[in-house]
Amino acid sequence: MKIASNKLIDLYKYYQTELVSYYETSEIEAIFDLVCEHFLNLSKSEVKQAYHSHINQSDVLNIYLLVKELKTNKPIQYILGEAWFYDLKFKVNAHTLIPRPETEELVDIIIRDLKKQSHLLNANFKILDIGTGSGCIPICLKKHLVHTTVCAIDISNEALEVAKFNAEKNNTLIEWSNLNILNEASWLDSSYSVIVSNPPYVKKGEAAKMDERVLQHEPHLALFVNEDDDIIFYKKIIQFCDKHLYSGGYLYFELNPLTSNQVKNYADEFKIFNFTEIIVDMSGKKRFLKAIRK
Numbered sequence: 001m002k003i004a005s006n007k008l009i010d011l012y013k014y015y016q017t018e019l020v021s022y023y024e025t026s027e028i029e030a031i032f033d034l035v036c037e038h039f040l041n042l043s044k045s046e047v048k049q050a051y052h053s054h055i056n057q058s059d060v061l062n063i064y065l066l067v068k069e070l071k072t073n074k075p076i077q078y079i080l081g082e083a084w085f086y087d088l089k090f091k092v093n094a095h096t097l098i099p100r101p102e103t104e105e106l107v108d109i110i111i112r113d114l115k116k117q118s119h120l121l122n123a124n125f126k127i128l129d130i131g132t133g134s135g136c137i138p139i140c141l142k143k144h145l146v147h148t149t150v151c152a153i154d155i156s157n158e159a160l161e162v163a164k165f166n167a168e169k170n171n172t173l174i175e176w177s178n179l180n181i182l183n184e185a186s187w188l189d190s191s192y193s194v195i196v197s198n199p200p201y202v203k204k205g206e207a208a209k210m211d212e213r214v215l216q217h218e219p220h221l222a223l224f225v226n227e228d229d230d231i232i233f234y235k236k237i238i239q240f241c242d243k244h245l246y247s248g249g250y251l252y253f254e255l256n257p258l259t260s261n262q263v264k265n266y267a268d269e270f271k272i273f274n275f276t277e278i279i280v281d282m283s284g285k286k287r288f289l290k291a292i293r294k
């Protein structure tokens with residue numbers, strides 16, 4: 001199919017026609033919005049208003065050329081090298097997970113909870129994010145809880161490089177460390193007021209049911225639990241809380257709904273929390289755990 005003119009609406013029609021057998025209509029619309037933001041600096045709400053504007057030839061070419069790559073199943077965020085999360089833009093690449101809307105919900109829950117205790121939020125109030133990937137969680141927390149000290153760890157040096165870049169781009173100061181949370185000998189010798197984690201939580205057996213786009217392009221180190229125990233990351237982090245979460249401190253997890261009850265049971269049986277609660281996400285799935293240290 002040829003593009004009828006260099007009006008934005010004709011580029012949009014081109015995307016819908018060319019990608020119809022690869023994506024749902026609503027997905028194509030979302031992809032087109034991201035493309036327009038990237039190349040034309042248009043916000044989502046401005047795209048439709050600009051439908052009848054003429055686009056310059058080099059932008060038309062750039063937008064047109066993306067279609068070939070989109071047909072290979074590569075997520076648009078990896079093609080553009082960026083993703084939006086909690087109203088901030090993050091660099092992403094093959095070493096980092098594309099931040100998910102569920103994780104935005106988690107960040108929102110934490111920010112709302114902590115803002116209720118604003119009198120405690122100073123440099124001694126330390127927050128740790130375990131398995132930080134692109135750094136989306138600590139960077140958003142630091143942006144909204146400016147007086148706190150925010151730290152983050154990941155086993156992947158490549159992911160940490162991306163996270164550091166994102167912190168700089170978003171004008172935030174975070175303390176980064178490269179360590180393996182499953183290896184107790186490498187644990188940091190600090191204590192925290194809040195520990196948060198969205199660890200790898202996809203069970204090996206779930207791979208067959210997963211979207212090809214995720215399987216082919218997102219880092220398996222970020223997705224899969226390569227141990228026999230599906231909730232090993234949650235268990236280790238709860239054990240870490242025993243030694244490194246202050247009394248009265250908060251633990252927040254993003255959960256796999258398939259193992260959410262198991263994680264809560266483990267947290268309860270470990271007897272270091274005086275409160276544990278599973279929180280459902282916007283689609284009604286058991287997605288988050290909140291716990292308060294005794």
Ligand SMILES: C[S@@+](CC[C@H](N)C(=O)[O-])C[C@H]1O[C@@H](n2cnc3c(N)ncnc32)[C@H](O)[C@@H]1O
Nearest residue numbers: 099131132133154155156180181198199200222
């Ligand atoms: C599900 S991703 C979450 C990334 C990011 N926090 C987010 O929410 O988009 C899990 C992260 O844990 C990291 N990771 C995997 N195994 C780890 C380990 N043993 N110790 C520390 N981090 C680990 C991965 O590199 C990945 O960045």
